[in-house]
Amino acid sequence: MSGGFPSPYGGPSPYAAPVPVLRLGDVLLVTLQGDLHDGTAEQLQQDISDTVARSGATGVVIDLSGVEMVDSFLGRVLSDIAAQTSLLAARTVIAGMRPAVAITLVELGLTLPGLRTALSTEDAMRLLGDQGPTLPRPGRTRQESV
Amino acid sequence: MQTAGGVSACLPIHSDLDLVWVRQHVRQAAAQLGFGLVEQTKLVTAASELARNTLIHGGGGQMECAPVAAGGVQGLRLAFSDEGPGIPDLDRALMDGFTSGEGLGMGLGGARRLVHDFKIDSRPGGGTTVTVTTWLSVPPRPREER
Ligand SMILES: Nc1ncnc2c1ncn2[C@@H]1O[C@H](COP(=O)(O)OP(=O)(O)O)[C@@H](O)[C@H]1O
Ligand SMILES: [Mg+2]
Numbered sequence: 001m002s003g004g005f006p007s008p009y010g011g012p013s014p015y016a017a018p019v020p021v022l023r024l025g026d027v028l029l030v031t032l033q034g035d036l037h038d039g040t041a042e043q044l045q046q047d048i049s050d051t052v053a054r055s056g057a058t059g060v061v062i063d064l065s066g067v068e069m070v071d072s073f074l075g076r077v078l079s080d081i082a083a084q085t086s087l088l089a090a091r092t093v094i095a096g097m098r099p100a101v102a103i104t105l106v107e108l109g110l111t112l113p114g115l116r117t118a119l120s121t122e123d124a125m126r127l128l129g130d131q132g133p134t135l136p137r138p139g140r141t142r143q144e145s146v
Numbered sequence: 147m148q149t150a151g152g153v154s155a156c157l158p159i160h161s162d163l164d165l166v167w168v169r170q171h172v173r174q175a176a177a178q179l180g181f182g183l184v185e186q187t188k189l190v191t192a193a194s195e196l197a198r199n200t201l202i203h204g205g206g207g208q209m210e211c212a213p214v215a216a217g218g219v220q221g222l223r224l225a226f227s228d229e230g231p232g233i234p235d236l237d238r239a240l241m242d243g244f245t246s247g248e249g250l251g252m253g254l255g256g257a258r259r260l261v262h263d264f265k266i267d268s269r270p271g272g273g274t275t276v277t278v279t280t281w282l283s284v285p286p287r288p289r290e291e292r
Contacts (some may be wrong), residue, residue, distance in 0.1 A: 035169055038162040069169065069187060071194040072252040100187040108191060108256035111244055 204228025
């Protein structure tokens with residue numbers, strides 16, 4: 001997934017550096033940038049659940065401020081990340097979605113189930129901090145419940 | 147084939163990397179014609195949905211991008227065509243949530259909401275062409291009456 005493939009338009013290459021995943025305490029900060037290749041988005045989904053499972057992180061913040069478009073493919077990837085991390089007892093918050101992207105998403109008809117949104121990564125971190133430990137979701141924790 | 151810096155182009159759609167070039171071209175063509183950020187984002191998102199359909203459901207094809215003018219109003223027209231299996235039931239395909247594959251089923255109906263004019267030409271076994279147009283100001287719609 002690496003290597004040169006220059007854009008004919010001089011924009012960022014879709015094969016640019018792998019998506020950075022930063023660990024800040026109990027939270028993973030994932031910064032998406034530019035135009036994501038479908039394969040990169042799917043790889044990201046895998047990487048995040050692996051990292052959550054390994055690190056025991058309780059929250060994931062996905063910074064979308066550098067993303068110019070969310071279509072139904074990327075929307076589904078984001079919802080799937082939320083669903084997977086929630087099975088691993090972590091919450092996912094989307095931060096910094098651009099207004100044009102948010103307006104377009106509404107008209108497209110995507111609801112992004114399971115995803116919380118915050119205006120900035122700072123707000124997202126605060127949101128995760130305020131909510132305390134993730135409550136188990138009903139129906140997903142049969143072995144543990146009475 | 148790919149004309150960096152121009153509006154008119156015919157781009158192949160045979161891989162998910164091609165989807166990135168399609169989005170980048172539509173973005174810069176829309177910007178060049180003077181579309182604002184929200185309209186650019188809507189066009190790019192619609193193009194991403196339709197190009198992915200061409201790739202996934204149509205087995206590959208192409209996008210033709212061209213400037214158009216009607217009644218003194220400028221617009222951008224995108225035509226996505228493939229020689230795939232065609233769409234047997236258009237009404238069903240346009241319904242939100244209908245998918246014959248593994249998508250969210252929001253692409254076709256969503257793309258229609260994101261543009262001003264939307265036309266599907268499809269015959270079972272005879273391929274599919276989806277043509278969309280967005281105008282720079284109020285769309286000229288002589289057929290539409292109150
Ligand atoms: N170019 C095409 N060729 C054949 N079938 C298509 C094409 N585009 C769309 N379809 C059909 O319309 C359905 C709905 O499309 P869409 O709303 O984009 O949903 P999705 O792509 O998520 O399945 C597809 O599942 C497919 O059956
Ligand atoms: Mg689709």
